[in-house]
Amino acid sequence: MNFIILIVVGGILGWLASIVMRTNAQQGILLNVVVGIVGAILAGFIITPLIGGAPITEGAFDIRSLFASFIGAVVLLAIVNLFRRGKVR
Known part of the structure; x- marks a missing residue:
């Protein structure tokens, strides 16, 4: 059940990150x-220890872990845009 929730929340966070980075029209x-799940994993290793709390991949769905996962997804899209286009939007 936790895996299904991770997929749904990852999808929502990835969608919101693609809107922020203006790549929504290019992604399905x-x-x-x-992007949402990989961003959550990235944030779980890098961002969450800096702000405190537990990562979303361990089932913690508080505001800090959701925000950290969102930031991780945005950073992941920025890195992908950097390699794809040679610049970050």
């Missing part, structure tokens, strides 16, 4: 989910 729902 599958890529939004992948």
Whole structure:
């Protein structure tokens, strides 16, 4: 059950990050989910220890872990844009 919630929340966070980074028209729902989950994993290792709390991948769905996962997804999209276009939007 936790995996299904992670997929749904990852999809929503990936979609919101793609709107912020203006890549929503280029991505489908599958890529939004992948970006959200990978961003959550990135944030769990890097951002969450800095702000305190538990990562979203361990089932912690508080505001700090959701915000950290969102930031991780935005950073991941910025890195992808940097390699794809040579610049960050």
